[in-house]
Amino acid sequence: MNKMEFPGMLERFFGYVKIDTQSNDDSKDSPSTQKQLNLSNKLKDELITMGLQDVEETKWGYVLATLKTNQPMDKKVPTIALIAHVDTSPDVSGENVNPQVHKNYDAGDVVLSSDGKLVLKVEDYPYLKEQKGKTLITTDGSTLLGADNKAGITEIMCALEYLIKNPDCPRPNICVLFTPDEEVGRGTEHITVDDIKAQYGYTIDGEKLGEIEDETFCADTVELKITGVNVHPGYAKGKLVNAVKIGADIVEQFPKDRMSPETTEKREGYIHPHHFSGGGEQVIIKILIRDFEENGLKVKEEFIKNIVDAAAAKYPKAQIEFTVKESYRNMKIILDKYPEVLEKAVKALEMAGLIPIKNIIRGGTDGARLSFMGLPTPNIFTGGSNFHSRHEWITLEDMQKASETIVHLMKLWCE
Ligand SMILES: [Zn+2]
Numbered sequence: 001m002n003k004m005e006f007p008g009m010l011e012r013f014f015g016y017v018k019i020d021t022q023s024n025d026d027s028k029d030s031p032s033t034q035k036q037l038n039l040s041n042k043l044k045d046e047l048i049t050m051g052l053q054d055v056e057e058t059k060w061g062y063v064l065a066t067l068k069t070n071q072p073m074d075k076k077v078p079t080i081a082l083i084a085h086v087d088t089s090p091d092v093s094g095e096n097v098n099p100q101v102h103k104n105y106d107a108g109d110v111v112l113s114s115d116g117k118l119v120l121k122v123e124d125y126p127y128l129k130e131q132k133g134k135t136l137i138t139t140d141g142s143t144l145l146g147a148d149n150k151a152g153i154t155e156i157m158c159a160l161e162y163l164i165k166n167p168d169c170p171r172p173n174i175c176v177l178f179t180p181d182e183e184v185g186r187g188t189e190h191i192t193v194d195d196i197k198a199q200y201g202y203t204i205d206g207e208k209l210g211e212i213e214d215e216t217f218c219a220d221t222v223e224l225k226i227t228g229v230n231v232h233p234g235y236a237k238g239k240l241v242n243a244v245k246i247g248a249d250i251v252e253q254f255p256k257d258r259m260s261p262e263t264t265e266k267r268e269g270y271i272h273p274h275h276f277s278g279g280g281e282q283v284i285i286k287i288l289i290r291d292f293e294e295n296g297l298k299v300k301e302e303f304i305k306n307i308v309d310a311a312a313a314k315y316p317k318a319q320i321e322f323t324v325k326e327s328y329r330n331m332k333i334i335l336d337k338y339p340e341v342l343e344k345a346v347k348a349l350e351m352a353g354l355i356p357i358k359n360i361i362r363g364g365t366d367g368a369r370l371s372f373m374g375l376p377t378p379n380i381f382t383g384g385s386n387f388h389s390r391h392e393w394i395t396l397e398d399m400q401k402a403s404e405t406i407v408h409l410m411k412l413w414c415e
Helices: 009-017 036-050 126-131 147-165 243-252 294-314 339-351 366-373 396-412
Strands: 053-057 063-067 079-085 100-102 136-138 173-179 200-206 211-216 218-227 270-278 282-291 319-328 357-361 379-381 393-395
Touching: 009 036, 009 147, 009 396, 036 053, 036 063, 036 147, 036 173, 063 147, 079 147, 079 366, 079 396, 147 173, 147 200, 147 393, 147 396, 200 211, 200 366, 200 396, 211 339, 211 366, 218 243, 218 294, 243 270, 243 282, 243 294, 270 294, 282 294, 294 319, 319 366, 339 396, 379 396, 393 396
Parallel strands: 079 173, 079 200, 200 379, 211 357
Antiparallel strands: 053 063, 063 173, 100 136, 136 393, 211 379, 218 282, 218 319, 270 282
């Protein structure tokens, strides 16, 4: 095959990042912000113009479309979903994004803001050295870039355009899905696997060139409700039982030098008390439990339970309720049952001339939720770095590689 070209990629990407699609953690609406629909509407129109079928925007702001296979009628091909999210992180503003292009990047520091204060330093991000000679795209220092996940959307759209213009390039049935509210953990709230109608999926939402992610944390939340006995403190001797003190006593016994987010990395899990509220009469403590193995969760929950039991014995007049809520599970549990999903992604990366890097995600993804809903969905790189930050950047060349990987991947699903 000749070198794949994706004309207009940069312009397409800029068109998307200039639309503010920041989602909102505090909103109960779906989508959490109406402005996300500005991009969803645009994508719907573009998919119709490109000639995709069954283009639909749901009332929740999900965009779905189908590109039919070009394989002979009698050949059985699966439907593969290509997934990206339209929203950007609530952490940093996405208003008036003004991307800066550094052609033939010299691998040096990049001054981002006009006052010179915000600098993308090679010393802080040594991976920049490997970008020498590429077309580097950064922010102007005032917003995030939105490569997370508008690079993924761009890469999917450019791959679709390529497949349409090159009808000799084999493709299965492709389902395109653009979701709202991924950044606030609600990207799969109003979609079902029946809506998607695919057998397997890929989110194009990773970072570094060549990375594939098939593992997420297993996650639970433990909630402790401590009820003490409230008495006027002036006359409380032998009667008052202070829930704040009991709560503090329990949290104090959690490990600090290990099993904490601030002291763990890679495959290590943790116990993270992230919420403590209430007063002398009642206290609520919420604790995030994370591990790559379900058994690791159980061990940590048991650890907390033992501390709670000891506190209950020490403060017999208090009541302590201990509840565990399941949040999500490691998608590897599902993906291991369908090894071809990852194998084909690895092969597609190699066909694009890349060295596949298998990565784990110390968090959850929409792909993890979709996998457990019945659509096995690992995550493929976009090429972006420093997501959710004013230091976010990407290169045009790595975006092209992501599109190329998608084209190869589609071909592999026809074999
Ligand atoms: Zn993302």
